[in-house]
Amino acid sequence: MKKFLNKPETFVDDMIRGIMAAHPDKLTYVNDDLRCVVTAKVKKGKVGLATGGGSGHLPLFLGYVGDGILDGCSVGGVFQSPSAEQMLEVTKAIDSGAGVLYIYGNYGGDIMNFDMAAEMADMEDIRVEQVVAGEDVASSKKGEEHKRRGVAGIFFVYKVAGACAAAMKDLDEVKRVAMKACDNVRTMGVALSPCIVPEVGKPSFSIGEGEMEIGMGIHGEPGIERGPLKSADEVVKQMLDAILADLPYVKGDEVAVLVNGLGATPKEELYIMYRKVDEMLKEHGIKVFHVYVGEFATSMEMSGASITLLKLDDELKTYLSMPANTPFFEQVQL
Amino acid sequence: MKKFLNKPETFVDDMIRGIMAAHPDKLTYVNDDLRCVVTAKVKKGKVGLATGGGSGHLPLFLGYVGDGILDGCSVGGVFQSPSAEQMLEVTKAIDSGAGVLYIYGNYGGDIMNFDMAAEMADMEDIRVEQVVAGEDVASSKKGEEHKRRGVAGIFFVYKVAGACAAAMKDLDEVKRVAMKACDNVRTMGVALSPCIVPEVGKPSFSIGEGEMEIGMGIHGEPGIERGPLKSADEVVKQMLDAILADLPYVKGDEVAVLVNGLGATPKEELYIMYRKVDEMLKEHGIKVFHVYVGEFATSMEMSGASITLLKLDDELKTYLSMPANTPFFEQVQL
Numbered sequence: 001m002k003k004f005l006n007k008p009e010t011f012v013d014d015m016i017r018g019i020m021a022a023h024p025d026k027l028t029y030v031n032d033d034l035r036c037v038v039t040a041k042v043k044k045g046k047v048g049l050a051t052g053g054g055s056g057h058l059p060l061f062l063g064y065v066g067d068g069i070l071d072g073c074s075v076g077g078v079f080q081s082p083s084a085e086q087m088l089e090v091t092k093a094i095d096s097g098a099g100v101l102y103i104y105g106n107y108g109g110d111i112m113n114f115d116m117a118a119e120m121a122d123m124e125d126i127r128v129e130q131v132v133a134g135e136d137v138a139s140s141k142k143g144e145e146h147k148r149r150g151v152a153g154i155f156f157v158y159k160v161a162g163a164c165a166a167a168m169k170d171l172d173e174v175k176r177v178a179m180k181a182c183d184n185v186r187t188m189g190v191a192l193s194p195c196i197v198p199e200v201g202k203p204s205f206s207i208g209e210g211e212m213e214i215g216m217g218i219h220g221e222p223g224i225e226r227g228p229l230k231s232a233d234e235v236v237k238q239m240l241d242a243i244l245a246d247l248p249y250v251k252g253d254e255v256a257v258l259v260n261g262l263g264a265t266p267k268e269e270l271y272i273m274y275r276k277v278d279e280m281l282k283e284h285g286i287k288v289f290h291v292y293v294g295e296f297a298t299s300m301e302m303s304g305a306s307i308t309l310l311k312l313d314d315e316l317k318t319y320l321s322m323p324a325n326t327p328f329f330e331q332v333q334l
Numbered sequence: 335m336k337k338f339l340n341k342p343e344t345f346v347d348d349m350i351r352g353i354m355a356a357h358p359d360k361l362t363y364v365n366d367d368l369r370c371v372v373t374a375k376v377k378k379g380k381v382g383l384a385t386g387g388g389s390g391h392l393p394l395f396l397g398y399v400g401d402g403i404l405d406g407c408s409v410g411g412v413f414q415s416p417s418a419e420q421m422l423e424v425t426k427a428i429d430s431g432a433g434v435l436y437i438y439g440n441y442g443g444d445i446m447n448f449d450m451a452a453e454m455a456d457m458e459d460i461r462v463e464q465v466v467a468g469e470d471v472a473s474s475k476k477g478e479e480h481k482r483r484g485v486a487g488i489f490f491v492y493k494v495a496g497a498c499a500a501a502m503k504d505l506d507e508v509k510r511v512a513m514k515a516c517d518n519v520r521t522m523g524v525a526l527s528p529c530i531v532p533e534v535g536k537p538s539f540s541i542g543e544g545e546m547e548i549g550m551g552i553h554g555e556p557g558i559e560r561g562p563l564k565s566a567d568e569v570v571k572q573m574l575d576a577i578l579a580d581l582p583y584v585k586g587d588e589v590a591v592l593v594n595g596l597g598a599t600p601k602e603e604l605y606i607m608y609r610k611v612d613e614m615l616k617e618h619g620i621k622v623f624h625v626y627v628g629e630f631a632t633s634m635e636m637s638g639a640s641i642t643l644l645k646l647d648d649e650l651k652t653y654l655s656m657p658a659n660t661p662f663f664e665q666v667q668l
Binding site: 007014017021022023055059063192193209210212231232233263265270272273279293301325328330 | 393543567597605627632
């Protein structure tokens with residue numbers, strides 16, 4: 001295991017201490033618990049947006065806490081859910097009377113804990129609503145969308161819901177917009193190499209030299225095809241064909257695109273992939289509104305990438321275009 | 335070699351095609367040459383800022399072309415200098431009468447070609463000035479600063495010079511500010527693994543399992559110490575001690591900090607490193623004005639990191655704080 005760390009058991013806390021030290025004007029934590037991260041500037045009367053999940057996916061999850069997106073995040077160990085108590089503390093800190101929306105990925109531990117946190121919040125008279133994001137088309141077949149894993153596409157859900165909340169809409173409205181994004185977003189990933197959980201010390205799976213796995217999840221969940229590494233264009237075609245057929249995205253649609261690196265894959269390769277995405281979308285008569293290329297949801301040093309499409313209407317375009325400013329993501333008005 | 339690419343020989347052009355397709359409103363190219371990248375919006379009467387260098391270092395070099403930073407970039411093959419002719423075409427495209435400043439790293443091929451381009455520009459009555467950035471304290475000893483390699487610290491030179499040009503200062507003034515940044519910036523790096531140049535197909539060097547090399551350059555140039563991987567805190571202490579002693583940075587100084595990932599090193603680890611940087615700077619009585627953590631100058635999938643300090647005065651703080659907006663770097667007014 002070749003990582004810059006002190007001890008595996010302090011990996012997450014050392015990381016959060018570094019984040020807090022680097023961005024003291026933007027982030028803080030509550031209840032004397034480093035893993036209860038909240039924005040330094042809670043806005044009165046605004047719907048609070050909270051997320052949470054395991055560590056090891058930066059900028060997911062806490063990286064989207066900031067102006068124009070999320071207000072708080074509970075942080076688990078590497079690939080582990082945070083606790084319901086931590087979620088509750090974040091909820092209490094970011095509620096300013098308008099209620100709180102939880103947006104998180106479709107993983108068993110997170111669902112259980114967020115459900116429990118919502119119940120506890122209810123007992124404290126904080127209104128909480130929940131949106132569970134899951135858009136990995138490789139993880140469950142069409143017709144069983146509710147079983148799908150949440151991966152990089154949750155960025156789009158955060159972005160539009162965050163902008164809606166920043167526009168001072170009420171909780172029902174922010175939830176409606178978040179769900180609209182969930183309904184219109186699809187992702188597929190491909191992995192070339194595993195990553196190592198610090199406290200485990202060895203890779204959780206292996207991929208042979210010269211092999212790839214299409215559809216693999218961000219914790220190494222099984223994909224749909226393992227085989228020899230193909231050309232970038234072939235890999236993209238296989239992934240995008242599956243995405244396009246799933247919603248389906250059709251001629252005349254307008255989309256935002258995210259080409260996401262899983263950790264070790266350089267931006268050079270992500271743009272080589274995007275070249276083919278752009279070509280295919282043109283062939284399908286699908287218009288591109290805006291493109292994001294970079295690391296938005298990672299698995300530490302895993303090598304691989306994912307492609308996400310979000311189908312847009314005027315409302316989603318408006319919210320996607322609004323500015324945002326967090327330590328990990330800055331966007332001026334599009 | 336596990337990379338998302340089509341053919342090694344089309345790696346760079348496919349990448350640029352992807353970048354152009356993703357950001358058509360921000361970037362374009364001139365002279366029918368994909369490798370002559372310029373901003374889509376040349377501003378009349380503004381000093382033009384150009385850079386250039388080998389590919390494989392995104393967001394270096396072309397990623398800093400955009401509002402508030404650079405205007406053009408000539409792009410070489412992976413780890414290869416672009417040609418003087420390409421530099422000249424970029425120069426002609428971005429000059430709007432106020433002259434052009436070249437800012438590039440201290441590498442033999444780049445110096446030779448930029449010198450030649452400057453001569454050719456002179457024959458076309460375009461005034462060109464040059465600033466060669468080199469700040470890697472591991473690459474040459476104190477007293478021989480002019481021999482030092484340019485690495486991630488060039489980001490700071492781009493940023494302040496770009497803001498100075500955006501403020502419509504003249505060529506002499508933009509050059510003075512760029513040189514001030516060069517004089518006040520220092521970097522040291524550490525590598526854990528090599529990268530593979532696509533057309534070569536195998537790593538250019540090797541580092542044993544469990545080993546690191548402190549001071550290694552971004553093309554694998556030899557460092558100052560190879561040995562067992564130490565704890566993050568120990569690695570940072572060794573690097574920052576060398577940086578602090580070099581300028582030297584002293585008690586009462588105010589600095590900007592950049593913790594830069596070389597490619598495969600996750601943000602989690604960069605923040606673990608920053609935790610120690612922050613602690614040490616506090617111990618030394620050095621004040622931190624702003625912190626950047628992420629990938630600013632890479633070597634494709636190389637694993638490793640660098641630390642850069644820029645000593646600030648009021649003028650540099652003003653220029654560092656100004657907004658910038660490129661496809662690879664967005665900053666709102668600090």
